[in-house]
Amino acid sequence: MLKKDTIAAIATAMSNSGIGIVRISGEDALDIITKIYRSKSGKCLADQKSHTIHYGYIADGEEFIDEVLVMLMKGPHSYTGEDTVEIDCHGGVFVVKRILETVIKYGARPAEPGEFTKRAFLNGRIDLSQAEAVIDVIEAQNEYALKSSVSQLKGSVHEKIGEVRAEILYHTAFIETALDDPEHIDVDGYGETLRGVVEKLLEELQKLIDSADNGRIMKEGIRTVIVGKPNAGKSSLLNVLVGEERAIVTDIEGTTRDILEEHINLHGVSLNIIDTAGIRDTKDVVEKIGVDRAKSQMNDADLIIYVVDVSRPLDENDSEIMQMIADKQAIVLLNKTDLESVVTEEELKNQLQKPMIQISAKEETGIRELEQVLKEMFFQGDISFNNEVYITNVRHKTALLDARESLKKVLQSIENQMPEDFYSIDLMDAYEALGSITGETIGEDLVNEIFSKFCMGK
CATH class of the missing domain: 3.30.1360.120 (Probable tRNA modification gtpase trme; domain 1)
Structure with a gap:
């Protein structure tokens, strides 16, 4: 190459x-x-x-x-x-x-x-993980994505994968050596020793796999859908978050009829935010399409921001929304607190157990509290990149899943008391899968595909 x-x-x-x-x-x-x-x-x-x-x-x-x-x-x-x-x-x-x-x-x-x-x-x-981190640094759109990319560029993924591969290689080499020289190396009972090693390795891999959700959100942003009944203040909220008049705001219900997407950076947290049509029963054909699209967007969202107009009583539209978001990641914003409230936080908590923040989109209050809740919901407050490794690359996650399945087969072989050469076959499969992350076991075609996504001078 x-x-x-x-x-x-x-x-x-x-x-x-x-x-x-x-x-x-x-x-x-x-x-x-x-x-x-x-x-x-x-x-x-x-x-x-x-x-x-x-x-x-x-x-x-x-x-x-x-x-x-x-x-x-x-x-x-x-x-x-x-x-x-x-x-x-x-x-x-x-x-x-x-x-x-x-x-x-x-x-x-x-x-x-x-x-x-x-x-x-x-x-x-x-290595290949560091090379991919180069393009991630260039494309980083927020503080967390940049820190994660720089951490990988410094070798955090390379080091962690190297440790796991070294452990796998050591035990594979021991088994192969024992099979070649059974007179001097005894592998009786080695399966139980290997079981403990593999279980520990599986924990390490699972931790990396679990980090991929946070990693994806760091890199791509939180897919966020704003929902609420008509005139709750959804479009006003979007305009406040974006910092300009992107959505049309009027007193006429049903003004927003289609989805409007914006990417914003909220003090280090990226939101791919979608404003939707107000959810209500309507005979207007166009508005009904917008309502259906709003419901569809909710299914794929990482986060739903439910905007409640506290100056108007809750109705059947609010009840429908609360039912739809009951089992989803959501934040409730009690909007229009600058007006006289007829809906209380306690009343909402009786029907919905979600984080609740009092805001006024008109006066732009409550936004800092929203930022803090977002960090706690998705990043457990502040993220440390000193010792933690976050997987932000789909290719890396796929390789980790493949390695995990191979190690599970090792445990199954031990459980079934299979010959030791079965152990080494699956151990080497895991070793090869992890090697594809760092580029030590990867084909020319994939290498060319990865680097073709870079800019010309990099």
Whole structure:
């Protein structure tokens, strides 16, 4: 999979900006930059020390293209593990493209999407879980997602998976050695010893699998649906959370007839929030479609925010909503507390056991309390990334589930008193499944698919 030729790409966004970066990596990187770099002192960059920065110009023959800073990072102490050069130039789209064209003219080829990170992986600088964390850092949309991605980039998943694989490999090797040399190594009763080991490993894997729910929410956000009867203040709440007038708000019941989706960041917590039509019985065909869609959205939600208008008595529409959310993750917001209340928190608690917060969407009160309840519901308050590992990648979770099933088969073989070679077969299946997370047991096609999702200069 590893190509030794020299690649180049623009590593910054293709828009006018303060600076632009052109990245070069490969065995000819230093030779290429030497040909196109000009300094006032006439120094040759190939002779300079690694991890140094040099001021000068990029030129195509006699034509000077731009004033630049050039950073040298000689392999193996670089991001890719190869000789790497980064050219920091002015950030105009034309000038950055012109420099890239010059680099390619003098011996590089255009990099494929994610090829720099792919080379870092193939050269052993990072494992596959760390490589995937790179794109997660770039795409992080909130504080938790960023912290989790950085933790994985530092090797938290790599380390945890490595510990489990090392334990599996040790016992597999012992069994295989014993089967090859039964005269000197006795495996009688080893099944019971192995049972304790496998049960402990299963606990470790289950902990990682269970973290995937929090991990998904960190990465993708909490799928949140706002429900309530007409004119309860759902659209007003959405506008407050978004910080602008995204939903139409009127005194006319049934104004919202279709779903409206927004992504918001609520002090580190991401919400993929959906405003829905007010739930009530209606003969209006269009409004009825909106009500049906609101009910459908509730089935797939991570969280339901039920908005109650405390200035109006509860009715059959409220009763229907409370029945629908009784067994779901939900928060009840007692809205319009700026008006005289005819619905009390105690009255609602008699019918629904959910967290309740008094708010006023009009006066924008109660939002901080909502933020805190969200953190406690989904992240048990504040998340620590010091010792905890969170699985945020679906591919990783699938591999963990496969490894768990293989280890369960080991326990079944022990229970059925099967020969020891049955143990090693399933142990190795678990070992291989976990290896796919770090990239130690993975095919070229999947590697190419993973890195094809990266941006060109990364």
